[in-house]
Amino acid sequence: MAKSESTSKKVSSAASKIMTSKTASKAEKAVAASAMSQTKTTKESGKAVASSAAKILKDPKASKEAKSVAASALTQKTKAKKTA
Numbered sequence: 001m002a003k004s005e006s007t008s009k010k011v012s013s014a015a016s017k018i019m020t021s022k023t024a025s026k027a028e029k030a031v032a033a034s035a036m037s038q039t040k041t042t043k044e045s046g047k048a049v050a051s052s053a054a055k056i057l058k059d060p061k062a063s064k065e066a067k068s069v070a071a072s073a074l075t076q077k078t079k080a081k082k083t084a
Helices: 008-022 026-037 047-058 064-075
Strands: none
Touching: 008 026, 008 047, 008 064, 026 064, 047 064
8 A cells, every 4th residue: 555544533433333333234334344443553455345345335325424434445445466
């Protein structure tokens, strides 16, 4: 990752709400857990989390908080290495 990014307090708070929500989907909770684990660190999101985050962003039923957390997780996604 070229720049070191970590989850903000605002996104971390939203992720916490998702983790305790009884209505959040399994994918939303997985992305929220990933975002929370990236608070105050420069850890990167894996492929599975990035895929779930992309689906959440496309889901019209996803909450604003879920989309915010998903966007944060995608921002912290591991960049694919280019091969020549």
